Amino acid sequence: MEDNHIYQYSFVNALMAGVSDSGISVEKLLSKGNQGIGTFTRMRGELLMIDGKIYQLLGEGKTREPDEIDQIPYAVGTKFVPQKTSNVRLESKESVGQLLKQFEFYSENAFMNYRFDGRFESIKCRTVKGQEYEGQPLAEVGKNQQVQTYHDIEGTIVGFQSPEIWQGFFVAGNHMHFVSKDRKDGGHVLELSDGEGKLGVAKAVNIHMELPTSRAFNDAKLSIDDIGIKAVEG
Ligand SMILES: [Zn+2]
Numbered sequence: 001m002e003d004n005h006i007y008q009y010s011f012v013n014a015l016m017a018g019v020s021d022s023g024i025s026v027e028k029l030l031s032k033g034n035q036g037i038g039t040f041t042r043m044r045g046e047l048l049m050i051d052g053k054i055y056q057l058l059g060e061g062k063t064r065e066p067d068e069i070d071q072i073p074y075a076v077g078t079k080f081v082p083q084k085t086s087n088v089r090l091e092s093k094e095s096v097g098q099l100l101k102q103f104e105f106y107s108e109n110a111f112m113n114y115r116f117d118g119r120f121e122s123i124k125c126r127t128v129k130g131q132e133y134e135g136q137p138l139a140e141v142g143k144n145q146q147v148q149t150y151h152d153i154e155g156t157i158v159g160f161q162s163p164e165i166w167q168g169f170f171v172a173g174n175h176m177h178f179v180s181k182d183r184k185d186g187g188h189v190l191e192l193s194d195g196e197g198k199l200g201v202a203k204a205v206n207i208h209m210e211l212p213t214s215r216a217f218n219d220a221k222l223s224i225d226d227i228g229i230k231a232v233e234g
Pocket of ligand 1: 037046175176188189
């Protein structure tokens, strides 16, 4: 993969339909980039790839480094090379979108890949506990999640901003996962306040999509569900 191209395996609508029984291996995702986000089979925990390593964030201080053969039913990754880096203050999760607009190469209709390293006054993350039965849709799985707020914590956010019209392929808008500096805590970012640190940003205009070939995917009833995605991934 070339620098700052996006590789994506499966899409969010497939998770919404509960397709998460299999996917690409950890080893394969690592071959596609050095940072990214996603989930694991049966939607157990949150995936974060950073500096060429993959973590399974399970909440309550539990983080696992998966085996190379573990399966990933959904992920987005990139070989991130920042086109611009600046020291910023993040007041809230929403302020990330505002800051991205200040980069001269910004476009609402392209993809923005970013990484933020710094300290937060607080950051609220969730980790989903996983499907309770095969094929359970993401909207239901998301109800069984643990939410934790970390205070005065150092760490890294990996994020992607995708255009509204890509809702369902990606999570439209800003989708970010956080991991603490000691790599022990983190999850899907719900809220944050007062982050100080370094923001690196790159624009992506090349997307490589790979679809699952599993029977679950082939037989799934896929649909468009903007409200449902916003409820579970917002
Ligand atoms: Zn997420």
